[in-house]
Amino acid sequence: MLKWTDFLEVENVRLSLSSSDRVGVVHELAGMMAARAHVSPKDLAMHLLAREQLGSTATEGGVAVPHCRLVGVPRIVTCVGVHHAGVDFGEAGGVKSRIFVGMVSPPDTAGLHLNVLARIGALLRNNRLCEALRTAPSASALRALLVCVEDVHVSQRMEMVATR
Secondary structure, eight states: OOOGGGGEEEEEEESOOOOSSHHHHHHHHHHHHHHHHTSOHHHHHHHHHHHHHHSOOEETTTEEOOEEEOTTOOSOEEEEEEEEEEEOOOOGGGOOEEEEEEEEEOGGGHHHHHHHHHHHHHHTTOHHHHHHHHTOSSHHHHHHHHHHHHHHHHHHHHHHHHTO
């Protein structure tokens, strides 16, 4: 079973995003993913922002997941960025987003794209996990935490299926 963290390299984790607005954060995320996605950071940012125009990807709890599908991308690529002050990303109630997960996928992976988004959402609904991500001491520690939590999540889901 493929997992979100299979598409997250430690090099694509940044503990301190610096942009002060939504557009800047999207450009930072695009910059992290562009090389692995084989696209220019500018083109990727443009597509991520176009998706944001359809509706904010901010979710409850200060998390935003800008994502898109783009021709020329060979496989799903994700990144994680933490913004300590938070950025207004359009979450209801004016809550600032502090954890950002960027994702770009090839156009022909719609099902997998949605499955990875669902997994990201399921994991990042956990407020304790989000707090641990915000205070992670290193990019490798943040990724290792996500791998561990996702492994537990997957094994619990598989146990539920097996007992039906």
